[in-house]
Amino acid sequence: MALPAPNLDDRRFQQLVDEAKRYVQQSCPEWTDHNVSDPGVTLIETFAHMVDQLVYRLNRVPEKNYLAFLDLLGVRLFPPNAARSAVTFLLSAPQQETVQVPTGTEVATEAADNAEPVVFATTEALPIVPCSLSWLVTATAAGEYTDRSRDLAEGRDVPCFQSTPAPGDATLFGLSTPVPRCVVVLRLDSQVEGVGVDPRQPPLVWEAWDGQDWVGCVTDRDTTGGLNRPGEVVVHVPAGHTASAIARHRAGWLRCRVTEPVAGQPFYSESPTVREAEAFTVGGTTAAEHAQVATDVPVGESAGVPGQRFRLPEAPVLLDAEPVVVEVSSPEGWQRWDVVADFGGSGPADRHVVLDASGGEVWFPPAVRDADGTLRRYGAVPAKGAAIRIPRCRTGGGRSGNVARGAISVLRSSVPYVAEVVNREAATGGVDAETVAEAKVRVPNQLRVQERAVTAGDHELIVRRAVPSLARVRCLPEPGGARVLVVPDAVADTGDRLRFEQLEPAPEVLATVAEQLDRRRLLGTRLVVEPPRYQGVTVVARLVAPEPSATRVRERALDELYRYLNPLRGGPSGDGWEFGRPVQFGEIFSVLQRVPDVALVAEVRLFPANPLTGERGAPVERLEMAPNALVFSHQHQVAVGER
Secondary structure, three states: OOOOOOOOOOOOHHHHHHHHHHHHHHHOOOOOOOOOOOHHHHHHHHHHHHHHHHHHHHHOHHHHHHHHHHHHOOOOOOOOEOOEEEEEEEEOOOOOOOEEEOOOOEEEEOOOOOOOOOEEEEOOOEEEOOOOEEEEEEEOOOOOEEEOHHHHHOOOOEEOOOOOOOOOOEEEEEEOOOOOOEEEEEEEEEEOOOOOOOOOOOOEEEEEEOOOOEEEOEEEEEOOOOOOOOEEEEEEOOOOOOEEEEOOEEEEEEEEEEOOOOOOOOOOOOOOEEEEEEEEEEEEEEEEEOEEEEEEEEEEEOOOOOOOEEEOOOOOEOOOOOOOEEEEEEOOEEEEEEEOOOOOOOOOOOOEEEEEOOOOEEEOOOEEEOOOOOEEEOOOOOOOOOEEEEEEEEEEOOHHHOOOOOOEEEEOOOOOOEEEEEEOOOOEOOEOOOOHHHHHHHHHHHHHHOOOEOOHHHHHHHHHHHOOOEEEEEEEEEOOEEEEEEEEOOOOOEOOEOOHHHHOOOHHHHHHHHHHHHHHEOOOOEEEEEOOEEEEEEEEEEEEOOHHHHHHHHHHHHHHHHHHOOOOOOOOOOOOOOOOOOEEHHHHHHHHHOOOOOOEEEEEEEEEEOOOOOOEOOOEOEEOOOOOEEEEEOOOEEEEEOO
């Protein structure tokens, strides 16, 4: 428990005024007019105001000492993290030559009335490679390949699968060249033969060959209805797409494969056919981050003495990507000086510096005089007159970069033939810089943990330090080990309506958490790092409200349900649904009753639901949760009427 800071003087303005008036009554009883209109009372209030300011300054002394102690411990505030997002550049028309989107291309959100646009910059170059369709091959589930390219060229109807389609059947499209990270349109002229399937949910999946295996592709639009009618399929090809030989033809291969039938989903009774097919590239996708990159940043000129400090032109500096290095000029050229946490392990010849990323300062090694008078150096000292620079650093970041899906739509840098830009998923990972108040809470816990994970709280603290962008962390002790549940932060597309895939942590996040805990766990402790189990819940309600406000009431009721049954910001306290907390009929009734203009909550039903398949269970009065489970809102339904 942290020791409470003493309040050296707790008197306030009015107390000082009242105390002064009591002294006046004792020392000068003939002064009887103590109203605010009296000039003497005005003087008393003036002095009371000045004393109040002095008391405020006096009470800041313990905070100053506390910060001085933190500085002696070597505690520095954490810098912000930059939000990242995949952005898709769309061409004005298919091109014959490769279109290059260079590194550092700036894109942004639209400017609002009361806010500046949020600017992102691409972190790698994107070549948008043109392509065409060269080969068409069909494959059975047993692995038998048939070249259909000649039939397609002669205008014949080519069956995509076997006469009786089976899971694993596929149609392979051989592109003239690999198109990694590109957006490809397959334009097909199909005939309605593949009867039996739901054109809105066909049992198909699109994949790309990466040289070792088939990797799933994201499709934005499929107007073919499961290859049953003329239309287009927009395929986002993954980064590993490469050329390979299939059926004796070398090409960049995409395939459309029949998947296993899902319960309740219709399946093909006959194979669809393709009469015409063409492919072309319409765009590409690359990574962008909410940060500004500066190169060859001048830091200063060395005075040739130990313990020099230099302030950077921009602060804070981001440390969530490649490490920052400092360079010092010398007759041989620019010498690299590595950034270290402290100078405790540095020798006299080590070229080390300490970077205060939050404050924007570079510290060079000091020299300490021992008791016998000798001078001990904790690192090399730059020569007098040597120029100091940082070859590359990033600034910016913060939570403001966590923008919703589709918010990035402005192309700030001019790129030939690029007409549009959009982020198909919300930007995530942005974290504000640590404040002094947050550091005062963190440091006592950090000193208690001492880099060892013993209790459940120790595990959670280490995980939050390792990945600050996580929204929630929960450690559940188990016999012989611990289960660590991590929930990524997510930005809903509308209001609080999250999609299930937004709550799945990235594999690299799980790997980082597992690595950090493995280095600090007790010997013999078994650790499991995973996302929580999400229990879907569907609320079906019938409300009574005046007819003119029925539509508004319905939208407000749905908003309240999605806000309350939210794993990140829901629950009674609004800071996230508690792990393992059940959902009860009464609290849902109360949430709906508080909606403005609701005259009566006529009926409420709770249904457990599978957020992946959409299957709904029987209605319940109380939805139980496992200790490792969180609630997830799934397709609530609200009807509003006058009766």
